[in-house]
Amino acid sequence: MLRGSDDAAGSTLWANNGSGAIVDRMVTRLGLTDTVRPPSIHPGYWGYTALSARDTVKIYRYLLDSAPAAIRDYVLGNLRQSTRCATDGYDQHFGIAGSFNRPWAVKQGWSGLSSGGCTATTATATNEPAGAVARTPAGAEAVDLARPALHTTGVVGAGDRSIVAVFTQHPGGTSYGKAHTDVGRLTRSLNVPGAPRPAGTWTGTWGSGVRVRTQATTASGTVTTLPAGVEVLAGCQKRGQQVSVPPYTDDWWAHLPQYGGYMTDIYLSVPENQVPGVPV
Structure with missing residues (x-):
C-alpha cells in the first residue's frame, strides 16, 4: 500500500x-x-x-x-x-x-x-x-x-x-x-528548503499515446506512454531516427530524466525541431 x-x-x-x-x-x-x-x-x-x-x-x-x-x-x-x-x-x-x-x-x-x-x-x-x-x-x-x-x-x-x-x-x-x-x-512554484530541483526545461506536449523509448529510435523498447497533453522535463537532446508526422519531420529526440528515456521532439510544443536552451 x-x-x-x-x-x-x-x-x-x-x-x-x-x-x-x-x-x-x-x-x-x-x-x-x-x-x-x-x-x-x-x-x-x-x-x-x-x-x-x-x-x-x-x-x-x-x-x-x-x-x-x-x-x-x-x-x-x-x-x-x-x-x-x-x-x-x-x-x-x-x-x-x-x-x-x-x-x-x-x-x-x-x-x-x-x-x-x-x-x-x-x-x-x-x-x-x-x-x-x-x-x-x-x-x-x-x-x-x-x-x-x-x-x-x-x-x-x-x-x-x-x-x-x-x-x-x-x-x-x-x-x-x-x-x-x-x-x-x-x-x-513552492519555496521548499533543501529540495533539489532537476535540471532541464519544462515543455508542453501534444498528441496521444506518445511513447517514451529506451533509445532515440522507434524500434527501441517502450518505457511508458505519456498522458495526453502532459508537460515534461527535457534534460538534454540528441539526433536519432527521423520521425514524420505530416506536415512535420524531425530527427531530434529529448531525454526525459523523470522517465529515464527518450521521446521524439516532434511531439514537443516548440516551434523549432530542437527544444531551445536544452543542451545536446
Whole structure:
C-alpha cells in the first residue's frame, strides 16, 4: 500500500483494524482537526476519508518527530521506494516526484482520473476509491466527491528537511495530463528548503499515446506512454531516427530524466525541431 498504492492491501488493513475506528484513533492520537471517517453515504470506502493538507503535514510531523523509530523507518522507508506505476497501473509519480530530485518519500492520492500508459507487473482493482479528497469544515458529508482529485504529499531533501502537501481538485472532465501538469506547476512554484530541483526545461506536449523509448529510435523498447497533453522535463537532446508526422519531420529526440528515456521532439510544443536552451 505504501509503495504501490495497492487498493486490495488498503482494503485489508481497513477491514482488519476497525475501519472507521482507525480514523477516529488517529484523530485523537495526532491531534488532527480536519480529518473524519468516510461520509455516511460511503461508509466502507476508506478512500473517502476526509482530510486536509494541514492535517497531512501533522501526520508527517508525527512520523518524523514523535513516532517510534521502528514505525518511522518502516513507513518512510517504504515511501522512499514509491513505484512510478501503482499496483493498478496508475502513474503516481506526479507533483513532488516529478518536481524534485531524490531524496524524497512520497504518498500520493487521486480520484476520478485515469492516467493511462503506465505499466505494472500486476494489476488489481477494487471498488475502493484510491484517493482522499479535501473537505470543508462542515465535515465528511460536505466532501466534494464529484470533481477529480490529485494530491501529492511527502518529505523532501536530505534528512527529510521539508514536508510538502499539495491538495487539488479539478473541473469535471479534466484529463490526467492537464491535472498532472497543473499539480506539477503548483508544486514547483513552492519555496521548499533543501529540495533539489532537476535540471532541464519544462515543455508542453501534444498528441496521444506518445511513447517514451529506451533509445532515440522507434524500434527501441517502450518505457511508458505519456498522458495526453502532459508537460515534461527535457534534460538534454540528441539526433536519432527521423520521425514524420505530416506536415512535420524531425530527427531530434529529448531525454526525459523523470522517465529515464527518450521521446521524439516532434511531439514537443516548440516551434523549432530542437527544444531551445536544452543542451545536446
